[in-house]
Amino acid sequence: MSALAFVLVALLLVGPVPALLARASWPMRAPRAAIVLWQSIAAAAVLSAFSAGLAIASRLFVPGPDGRPTATITSETQVLGWPLWLAYVSVFALTLLIGGRLAVAVVQVAIATRRRRAHHRTVVDLLGDCRHGMNGLRVLHVSEPLAYCLPGVRSRVILSEGTLSALSDPELVAILSHERAHLRARHDLVLEAFIAAHTAFPRFVRSGSALAAVRLLVEMLADDAAVRAAGPAPLARALVACAAGHTPSGALAAGGPTTVIRVQRLAGRPNSGWLSMAAYTAAAAVLFVPTVAVAVPWLTELHRLFAT
Numbered sequence: 001m002s003a004l005a006f007v008l009v010a011l012l013l014v015g016p017v018p019a020l021l022a023r024a025s026w027p028m029r030a031p032r033a034a035i036v037l038w039q040s041i042a043a044a045a046v047l048s049a050f051s052a053g054l055a056i057a058s059r060l061f062v063p064g065p066d067g068r069p070t071a072t073i074t075s076e077t078q079v080l081g082w083p084l085w086l087a088y089v090s091v092f093a094l095t096l097l098i099g100g101r102l103a104v105a106v107v108q109v110a111i112a113t114r115r116r117r118a119h120h121r122t123v124v125d126l127l128g129d130c131r132h133g134m135n136g137l138r139v140l141h142v143s144e145p146l147a148y149c150l151p152g153v154r155s156r157v158i159l160s161e162g163t164l165s166a167l168s169d170p171e172l173v174a175i176l177s178h179e180r181a182h183l184r185a186r187h188d189l190v191l192e193a194f195i196a197a198h199t200a201f202p203r204f205v206r207s208g209s210a211l212a213a214v215r216l217l218v219e220m221l222a223d224d225a226a227v228r229a230a231g232p233a234p235l236a237r238a239l240v241a242c243a244a245g246h247t248p249s250g251a252l253a254a255g256g257p258t259t260v261i262r263v264q265r266l267a268g269r270p271n272s273g274w275l276s277m278a279a280y281t282a283a284a285a286v287l288f289v290p291t292v293a294v295a296v297p298w299l300t301e302l303h304r305l306f307a308t
Helices: 002-014 016-023 031-061 073-080 082-127 161-166 169-185 187-200 209-230 232-241 259-266 273-307
Strands: 137-140 147-150 156-160
Touching: 002 016, 002 031, 002 273, 016 031, 016 209, 031 082, 031 187, 031 209, 031 273, 082 137, 082 147, 082 156, 082 187, 137 161, 147 169, 156 161, 156 169, 161 169, 169 187, 169 209, 169 232, 187 209, 209 232, 209 259, 232 259
Parallel strands: 137 156
Antiparallel strands: 147 156
């Protein structure tokens, strides 16, 4: 029953729960806390999947005729029977497969993203100009308004000539503050984790809601930093000016398809401390139960092994 409960929790946390949270409007008033809640849901989904496998695998050590835990294939099959033993082993193998798939996805996403960024950074350094005495800022000779950043150890903020000519000084301060907020907070690492989790889970159970929602929330966090530096009106005008700009893969842009939602948010109600507190509490609760559930099967099994 515990294994079945873990499976149901994992399925809920990768399907219906992200879909419901993605449709909610309150995260726009508590973007940082909402990201923490999304991270807790993702971690709890993975832990629940592992809990199901561990709970079933622990049944391989059921007491034998002598009362001692079974620890060999022959003794386990004598107690469980071949069909049940094969079922338990298959579930445990599936658990290991999920863990391996997640680890591989993390490595693949990290390597591919850094390769793309390194290549684009080299191109930008060759074609772009360093302006305003800033080593990390590059200006491209492009008439289209562009504004994005390349995170990493050798981070870059990239603007175009079209951006410099289209924006006023306060708007330029807003857009630069937005991109520097991405670099300073390493929002790219948050996104990489969700991309890896999205890739690791099978298509029939995973939801794209989490990844899309977190992408929007990290932009809102950068918007909040820009508002503190230049105010909401200059930022709104800058976002609209850069909305149609092309963003290379692996970069974080100021504009994009979420511009309308973010501009509307700037004119709406401010962030709420109460909503943030509630989201942080929910995140702790969501993560606590599966974490304990992972530890209990191991502690129970160790106690049984050492007690006999």
